[in-house]
Amino acid sequence: MTYCVAALVEEGIVFASDSRTSATLDNIATFSKMNVFETPGERVIVVLSSGNLATTQGVIARLKMRARDAQGSAAAAGILGVGKLFEAAQLVGGTLREVVSESAPVQQQGVDIGCHFILGGQIGGKRPRLFHIYPEGNFIEATRDTNFFQIGEHKYGKPIMDRVVKYHVPLKAAAKAIIVSFDSTMRSNLTVGLPIDLIAYEKDRGKITLRRRFDVDDLYFSKLSGIWSAGLRRAFGEVPEIEWGNEKKDG
């Protein structure tokens, strides 16, 4: 399984993904689910993916192949050439449809080749934008009210996201909340695991300045996990005992 999340906040966009795929007890493969398309000073586009690995790799490979023309310049219709993030989302959606339609015969065998993408970033001086692209190739955009997207094994980590990651939260606090949501997810689902790739894109920088990989045995991640656990236990201890009333109660 996969867990990917991205949050649009006032100061920028945070992206994170685990890197585990096809996890079973004796076969754990890791592939990066985070792809960055960057022209420093001009554009940053980050793409996260979940779902069928052949499909997601097929889409990413085509995006890369078509990003540059024969002379090595950014192709106008490619992900490094489009003038708007909306067009980049359309490009990913269209490429996804293309890859899926080629595999149409497979779908009849009951194999699920669907996948989800999160795409976000900034082009030129335009505002940062964030999109969730569905298996059908259509997509929705994050707003100030609905400012984060999760794909893959998303439910375990949603409660902390819902509580903390509002639009006005500082970029680094949003990044911290996202890593906490990974901790919750990994405790409840063994198929999501380290390493985690994390990017906090600072608005109007035009390049990625804050980037971090949490590998297995990462000291910060262990510390976070322990402190968060202890804090939760204390918070739980502070919740008052249930008042049972005396309904059907006897001595």
Next chain:
Amino acid sequence: MTYCVAALVEEGIVFASDSRTSATLDNIATFSKMNVFETPGERVIVVLSSGNLATTQGVIARLKMRARDAQGSAAAAGILGVGKLFEAAQLVGGTLREVVSESAPVQQQGVDIGCHFILGGQIGGKRPRLFHIYPEGNFIEATRDTNFFQIGEHKYGKPIMDRVVKYHVPLKAAAKAIIVSFDSTMRSNLTVGLPIDLIAYEKDRGKITLRRRFDVDDLYFSKLSGIWSAGLRRAFGEVPEIEWGNEKKDG
């Protein structure tokens, strides 16, 4: 949607269910998803259900109809007559198969008539037991290591269950953790809502002594929700800032 959970602990078993079904924004119906079969001093059997309401009601109605013979005594083969909880789980599984097989033509129309049950309690002086009955009518039993089951919209509430509800936790603390897990679920999924029915069965009592319903506007539930939120925020504040290192970082 539904969220039901039950936990087997050293001191007994806790059961809880929400009561909302068919929730859409303008049509919220509530039905109890918790059914108690009790012969005070002799047996307590609690059944929680999630899934297709016609199926779950069909199963519960048959269990009730067949619980007593024509003279009003407990029928030997009914849920008030069987000698072991294992047999009660078999009875629910068998009744489920019966109801589903009658609806076989419907399944061909693509309607999902599946459902899950949690069944637990105690008969006579035997040990308390807890089962999760699958849509196929087969089931698994809780153990000291895997001591709780969740059905319905279970993922949002699982992290707190995983952290707190171990076998040696006191009964009332397990009940409190379960209510916290409802709070997390309800924040992340609007289709799970109050009222919540809660039972904490104290081992060897042979009847239910601790029972509570949390209605809309329940003061304890509001208090719990606020204190837990504040505790989480403080715990989150204590988690150290991410150490970004200087990988790809510049001034």
